[in-house]
Amino acid sequence: MTFSQDLRDENSDIFQAIFTHPFVQGIGKGNVPKEALEHYIKADFEYLNAFIQIYGMAISKSNDRRDMAFFNDQIQFVLHSEVHPHHNFCESIGVNYDELQGYALPPTADHYVKHMMYHAQTGTLAEIICALLPCPWTYLEIGKELMKTYKPADDHPFYKWIRFYADESVEKITTTMRNRLDELATEASIMEQKRMKEAFRKSCQLEWSFWEMAYTREEWPDAKLVGSR
Template sequence: MQYSEYLIQKAQPILKEILDHPFVEGIKNGQLPQNAVTFYVQQDYQYLDEFVRIYGHAIACSQERKFAQFFNEQISFLMDQESKAHQILCQAAQLNYAELKNAIPSPKAYLYQSHMLRAGQTGSLLNILAALQPCPWTYLEIGQHLTVTSTSDNPYQEWINFYADSSTTTETIFQFIDQLANKATADELKTATQYFLKSCELEWQFWQQAYYQEDWRFKQVLSAAEKEPFSW
């Protein structure tokens, strides 16, 4: 068994909950509360900024040119193409995408970003890839899962197709993970496994927070302190 297969096997209980989540069900049925879409796009826009940074950590830790080249291509994709998925959601929910880009990261998004940053700070490319892979992997699984059940008149069909066709990225990262795992110790693999599974959990948490708008309890306090001129 390859290490990537081991990770996928361990994550199956989490993946099942993601595929069964009411937000994902709403995409499948073409019916989502507008406030859930708003919260999701706001937070995912902030999260993708951190995703770009974690790819930067990956480039810095790469000892092979093929790794660095791939990660650089992914940064370009995130900067230029990933917003299309947001725009599809916003169009279906009749939202103005430009107005959703300046949110404060929610508690769960903040935790996820911090988790990714921690992986980057380890200086281990295996940890970095293990931490970032659940995002493209679970979205691929969601896209392929929904392709089977969705209908052509679904307003989110373009979103489904976008992620259902993203297998190349996921497969490449898993190949890199396996290559690195073949040279890793048992303790290093245990650590990487925790990064992978925690990121899977945080992917579920991301859908959860969006659907139920789980935000900071004292968000007004945070927002006011951020916007007002600083004075001691």
Template sequence: MKFSEQLVAAGQPILNEIYKHPFVDGIGNGQLPKQALTFYVGQDFNYLNAFIKVYAAAIQKSATRADMTIFAKQIDFILNSEIHPHHNFCNVAGVKYETLQHEAQAPGTYLYNEHMYNAARTGDLIDIVSAMTPCPWTYLEIANRFVKQGKNSDDNVFKPWIDFYANMADDGESVLSQLFDLIDREAPKYDQHHLDVVKEEFLKSCELEWDFWDQAYYQKSWQFVEPMKQYH
């Protein structure tokens, strides 16, 4: 079994719980509270800003231009394409996207971003990629599941969101397969201890994906947010 297949197998139980989360279920059913949608967009804008920076760190640790190209294309994708699912949520919620681009990081967003930054600060290329891959992996799996269930029907207000992520694999070799291939290429360079660390990084990101949905659905902010406002 390839190392990337081991990661997917280990993460599958968490993905199964993500499928059942009320936010994700709400996308499939076309019904979500406005507050959950706006909270998600504000935090995901924050998260994707960090994602771009960590992709830039991956470029710094890449030995070939082929690897650099993978990450450069993903930076471009986030900056110029991944705004579309955000617009879908904003349109449904009846708010302007621009009004949600200056939100302070909620606790779950802060934790997830720091988890990725730590992989970039202290790890090798395989650590960075393993910490980042659960995001595209889980989103593609969610969208494909909805498509198979016929949830991307014209009467679902979140059809654009579902179609956007389901179509990520349509442009030749998907970024997900490229990232998994990179992990499998790098894995033989490391002993079992390091690979166990990599697997833990992957699984932590899987759980943080679940937590990100949960945070948005219940609008979880800092418990003592008032004293912090003067510094934001």
């Protein structure tokens, strides 16, 4: 069994919790509260900006041009392709995409970004991939699960979103990252593999928390609320 398959097996509980989260199930049913969608888009726009920066940091730690080319391609993918799912959500609630950009990250998203930045700054290339991989991997499986369970047609409000993440382009990204991770894992020490597993699991947990953050419209505590205790 490969290292990446071990990671998937060890975190199957988190993957399953993500599939059954009410926000994710709401996408499948075509019924997510407008406020939750807005909160998600605001946070995800800034989160993906950070993702681009971390891809750049991964390039700086790459010695192989194959890795450099891959991460460069992923920067282009986020910039030019991953805006389409956001547009689908915006169209469904009648809000201009530009209106949902430039907001501060809520606590969970802020923690997620800093978690990935930590591994990008202090870890190896393998650790960076482990911190990044749960994002495309969980979204790929979400897309496939929703396609299988709900079989959305063209008139489904979130058909474009579901179809995008179930598509072969996201599967190719996930597979490429998994294969490269498996190669790097064979060269990693026991301690490095432990850090890789910890980075992967925490990112999986934060993926679930990101959906929860959006669904509950998590905000930073108000100054008056904090001061009243």
